Amino acid sequence: MIPVSYYLALSAILFTTGMFGVLIRRNALVVFMSIELMLNAANLSLVAFSRLYQTFHGQIFVFFIMAVAAAEVAVGLALIVTIFRSKQSIDLDQMNSLKG
């Protein structure tokens, strides 16, 4: 049996990858994918801990996260499509009409 710590290490790596993806990449879709990676890293941790403690709490939590993430995708993609229609680009560096 694979020890829980392996899952946790993988989850930490995924979360860090996602976080740096958000901070470094400039394409809105890629940033969005990186955010999903962060959520899935949390899902992996929850499932791994759930097995460690022999409870269902963590697994049920994962279902909620997946459902909410789907709702978030619906809104997020709609926003990205709208902005692509008016700017012909989803490059975050070109989102510069708001300045102080």
Next chain:
Amino acid sequence: MTQTDFFTLLPAILLTLWACALLLVDVFTPGAHKGRTAFLAALGLAFTLGVTFLQPGEYTGFNGMVVRDGFANFLISLFLLTGLLGVAVAYGYLRRMGIERGEYYSLMLFSIVGMMLMAQATDLLVIFIALELLSIPLYVLAAFAYPNTASEEAGLKYFLLGAFSTGFVVYGIALTFGATGATSIAAIVAATAAGVANKALLLSGAALILVGLGFKTALVPFHMWTPDVYQGAPTSVTAFMAAGAKAAGFAALIRVFSSAFPALAADLTPILWALAALTMILGNLVAIAQSDIKRMLAYSSIAQAGYILMAFVAFGSDLARPVAISAALFYLVAYTVSSFGAWGVVISLEKEQGKDLQIADYAGLGKKFPWLAAAMTLFMLSFTGLPPTIGLIGKLYLFRAALQGGLYWLAIIGVVTSLISAFYYLRVVLTMYMKDGQPDVARETWLTATIVFSALATVIISLFPAPLFDWASRALLMVMK
């Protein structure tokens, strides 16, 4: 669902059903009469407010996942008031800007349900769902003026950073679950008290949750989205978001940290101390450099969050915590009324295509519209913390709480930054009275009503703060066992 469960969530259930019905009504409302939806939304909010008042009391529902205690009742009432003011400022504004669509009010009601659940949640799972229920409608609302590029950009930025912060909250919850084997606050407390919790995991979990909620309440250094989103979003949305989302973020922060993590206070207090100090200093300093009134008010809202956090830094001390919570609740009310008033004035001056949003455009307001200028002066004084306004009383309570917690240096930083803030708040007042100009304002009944209500509340509560403060002091958190 038992009867207790039902009563625990009664305000949220009512408002959800109302919002769903409103979506249906909107479909059958002809385009020229979309304003009807606004009246229905206001009616629903007022009805829910009435039910909340007539049926207070303490309930625990759904196996301790949600509660309705004094703290929740206080904040539910505040969120419903925020909703009413939000509908009032939006009604004329949306029509004037040509973005009157019925779903605006349904989205607002859904967001308010999320805020109410934030105040009621005693399980990290509910906190997560409430956070998303509050945020997702706000992402849509921020982009509501599409195809206006600024509004679209605001929506996208808010969405990306909001989802980013959700990632932190979720991972933080996962680590907390890993440390304690539970997501309910009561079980976390029990595991911490029994000494079975993994301290390092619990601490990282708490820190990540703090990062996520810091984004929502716009604490420095998690504030980068705030000025852009506040500037780009339709102003009626900004007003609603500034008051509601911030209060909801603090509701969750106060509930989670003072119920679940007091055992970590020794480690978390220095972090909170630094966040509060940074937020007060940076928010106020950067606000000075702004020439756009929406950006200036955005930085001002960041700074105000710093003052609320300042009181809460000493959350580990049993003596200081109740004082801090009641001071924070009182200040949230003070901030809500003053900020709706100020945003109301901004809305009445704003023209299409985002014109007349510079501070310079306020020149001559004092001569041409003396009452409006007087109201704006009052709100600026309230933000600064000068008499005769609710802002002064609120700040006094916050400073008292900070001193009770032994945070002398933080209180000094608070006083000094308040003095600095007078510079940019009073600059608006000076521009209105000392410079010549020909400003033009929109006259809308409900907008005027909001400004008058906010101005009256700002002055009257400052003269008689005792009833509200008593209510805030009684708004205690249910003890989790």
